[in-house]
Amino acid sequence: MDADLISKKELLELTGISYGQLYRWKRKNLIPEEWFIRKSTFTGQETFFPRDQILARIERIMSMKDDHSLDEIADQFSPTPTIFLSVSELLKRNIVTKPAIDLYLDVVPGAEALSFDEILFTYALDSLLRSGDINLDEGKIALRCLIHCFPAFAGKPCELFFARKLGVATCALLGGAGELAFEPDTKVVAIVHLGTLMEELKLKLL
Structure with missing residues (x-):
């Protein structure tokens, strides 16, 4: 067997x-x-x-x-737990740092309570910023990619690829066993395994 x-x-x-x-x-x-x-x-x-x-x-x-x-x-x-936390609660519980929250609020003005997916986006952004792989302006690109593309995966684990070519940043999401190819001379700066971050985040939020 x-x-x-x-x-x-x-x-x-x-x-x-x-x-x-x-x-x-x-x-x-x-x-x-x-x-x-x-x-x-x-x-x-x-x-x-x-x-x-x-x-x-x-x-x-x-x-x-x-x-x-x-x-x-x-x-x-559940892939997407039913949870909403205020910005102040996220900071108080040390789930994410203030720079990541400030950047999220810059892209999504007026947000007060974040859903699990939105917390995940901010958590992934925080990870990228703290690693030094991206700067604040590039963080906005990654965040917009997550906000617009992640719903298509219906909560299933996927990976965020962040790349640069000639100083111009871009990013994409990849799920399952698919392959992702970039143009020549494009450097993949960071790969964020969102499934792993989802499990980490659930432990922090419970």
Whole structure:
């Protein structure tokens, strides 16, 4: 059997959870439907899971379930959690720095409460600014790219590519296994893995 998969029986024995818990978490969308993989074996049809992903997810659920409801945990695992935070709260909780917030407000004047996606954009911008890979004017280019292009990915992980050619900056988003090619003499300055930042941000916001 594929070493990357774990059977339902082995999963229950290894984690100590019950059959009922497993399927309740599935109904509550804590465990994605696509992780339940039906395969033919010599004993008939059995259910398997992606080993590393399911073990990490169950460990996370177990660590959270005493302090949070299942609905709250499900929202944490959602691609775009239902959350709005004020600008002052983001600064108070040290989620992002003031230069990133100021730049966001320059591009989106009057914003007071930011959704998860908007916080993600500011968080990604903050990461780029703190790394020194881009300057403030280039930050506006990256931010506008995120605001206009990210909704097309419907919350799925993607990557932000930031590049320069002859001092002129540009950026693009790439999702899945697609390939991205730039003109000759274009230098890719930074690649931001938005899926990784999404998971980091969820931990900070919960």
